[in-house]
Amino acid sequence: MTSPEPHPAFQSSPGAAVPPWLAQVSEVLSDGLGGADAARAWERRVRREVERLDGRVPFRVVHDWYCAAVGPMLAEAGARRGGSVAPQQGVLALHGSALDGGRIDESTWRAALEPELRELFHHAYPYAEAHATAASAAGSYALANGYDAAEAARYGETYAELNTAANVRAHADANALANAAAVAAAYAAADPDAYAATWPSARVRAVVRVHADPRDEQGERAAWARLADGLAACLARADAA
Incomplete structure (x- = not known):
């Protein structure tokens, strides 16, 4: 990269x-x-x-x-x-140990980073915007296929809830796994170039x-x-x- x-x-x-x-x-x-x-x-x-x-x-x-x-x-x-702040506190403790000169292996970093990053990416996902876009698209589809306005609105809302919730989970899981692996390797090696690449x-x-x-x-x-x-x-x- x-x-x-x-x-x-x-x-x-x-x-x-x-x-x-x-x-x-x-x-x-x-x-x-x-x-x-x-x-x-x-x-x-x-x-x-x-x-x-x-x-x-x-x-x-x-x-x-x-x-x-x-x-x-x-x-x-x-x-x-x-919610629980255990994921954040776990990673914070590792950074504190590293700051004090402790050597922390890659697997330990990754085990702590995955839950923290999963929560980070879950809550950072632009849920409201994604939900509104999905509801509008599904509602328009329903109207074009014979639903009345009220039915189309309900259809759009139901679709948006299911679709957006699934997208949030997939986004958080994929980003947490990928980022945790790369960041853990950079932290364990104290490698600034590897860290930049994350x-x-x-x-x-x-x-x-x-x-x-x-x-x-x-x-x-x-x-x-x-x-x-x-x-x-x-x-x-x-x-x-």
Whole structure:
């Protein structure tokens, strides 16, 4: 897989090559912050730390960021839904152990990641939009085939519920299995290039989606800011690899 191009914020940093995972994540966080001033200020903050480290960003920053921002946000989202936060707490514990210097094998990472990622992708699925699209299409089909308006509406709603629920399960299962395997291998090897190849930016977007209602623009911006601030703070306390 081709590595992402460096984020524009780092292109003027000669001699400080940015790890592909950080370039990729920086781009999505900068976009998520919204507002040119906020994004530029955050980019400068991150660029200063990358230059201080001479581009040698240690992989432990990934674990620190999870412990400081990503994991707590996922646990909070799980608690709000009234479900168990055990999957998030399990992964959080592994990141904490790795941050303290513990060596964790690939199978242990994968066993913990699968349930957490399954829940993440389940709740990040755009259910309302998918349900509405399916209901409209099925209702139109019913109208075209002799149903009256009320019958067509009921048909569309029933079809949408069955179809969308099945799609959510399939989406969550497939993404959890694929991501858990790839991310577990990257974590176990502490391999920044392998981690970049798992496209962490996609999971960042999913974290924001489950933590903040997409209809709440202020809450969504706050979620992006929390992730961005957390990453910058982790870089600031890192020592060069």
